[in-house]
Amino acid sequence: MSMSPTDHAPSSGHGPPPADVERIAAELAALGEEPADDDELAVLTTHEQAHPDVRTVATLVELSTWSAPAQGLLPLEQHRVWRRIAQRSPAPSPVSEPDEPAANGFKGWRGLVAGLALVAGVIVLPRFEVPVAPSAEDRQATLGMGQAARGVLETLPGEQDGTRARALAEGYAERLAAVRTGSRRDGRGAGR
Amino acid sequence: MTRMRILGGRMGGRMGGRMIWARVGGLGLGLGVGTIACDPGDAGERTAASAHSLDATLRTHVVAPSSPTAEGLAYLRAVASIHERADRVQGEARVRVLREGLGVPVPAGLAEAEIVRLDLAARLGEALLDDPHGARAARDLLGPLVAVERSLPLDRATARALVVLGDAAAKTGDDALAAGSYARSIEVMSLLRQELEP
DSSP: OOOOTTTTSOOOSSSOOHHHHHHHHHHHHHTTOOOOOHHHHHHHHHHHHHOHHHHHHHHHHHHHHOOOSOTTSOHHHHHHHHHHHHHHOOSOOSSOOTTSOOTTSOOHHHHHHHHHHHHHHHHHGGGGOOOOOOOHHHHHHHHHHHHHHHHHHHTSSSOOHHHHHHHHHHHHHHHHHHHHHHHHHHHHHHHO | OHHHHHHOSOOOOSSOHHHHHHHHHHHHHHHHHHHHHTOHHHHTTTTHHHHHHOOOOOEEEOOOOOOOOHHHHHHHHHHHHHHHHHHTOOHHHHHHHHHHHHTSOOOTTOTHHHHHHHHHHHHHHHHHHHSTTOHHHHHHHHHHHTOTTSEEESSHHHHHHHHHHHHHHHHTTOHHHHHHHHHHHHHHHHHHHHHHOO
8 A cells, every 4th residue: 555645744633634535445446346425534534643553653664754855955965864863863873884783793802812822723733743652553663673773783893882982993093003102203204 | 905904803703805895786786675665755755754764874084093003002092991891781871881981082093992892882883772761862872973974984983873773763762763773784784895895
């Protein structure tokens, strides 16, 4: 049902407006019903005025479809009108601003703290990693590796411990003796 | 031939040369597989902590003979004497003797001391491992001496010290250090093979 602002002007109390009477008559005729008589129209008028709910709904429909007669205003004037209306409105805007976090969302500092916690977790956790016991297979592989290395070492050419130290000392002594002999020979040669 | 002089002593052993190096090569192949198996991406949660710290970095250098001096000769003879004393005792007494040997001051310029001391430390580590509670001490002793940050002498003593460190690490539950040490010892033996081969 479309209504214009003029259609919903306050009723006079003596019956519905003529436009409504004509519309009701047309709708009844379309439905094949008999035209409404004066009593029915009076009841309709009384009923509309007597029930606040009906009036409330009618008012809401009227406001929702009402268009301000601003077509004649300049764009600047329209802007001023709407800004004035917005300033009068006491209720906050039901739609959040795009850059404003929702009431149940993360605030800026919460995001920062969460980011720092994530970074700290990435950096700190590996330093406190708890040694994980190697599996039995890994352990066995390591022990087998050591056993094989010892086996090769035992067969590696060369000596160790006292034998090695003595051999080194003997070779070192020979070289030292050779150096001393060479020095004395050079000394005698120089003296001649 | 420089290496031959430093190595000294007899060459050869119970196994033929080719057989020895075949074992080293096979061990190296096994090491490669083992290292791949320890990759964090493959091992998952089981060995995550161990795999992160596994390091088989190895840097080596050849010890050239130094100019002989009387002080150098005295040091080498002192170390030989230490070993003889250690041969006559066992257990804690041997540990004390070997520790005493590591405390002998090294004369300046004696390059051979690096090898002698490493051999002494390896033997001390072995003596410590004989004690059920000595693994930690052996690891603390050898860990700094053959750390991955250090260049190690390309010598049998290095391979021995790394094996002992691996044993100590395995006994203390550090499988990553154990595997890394074993890997480095095998690498040293492989390098020795390349140098000793004609």
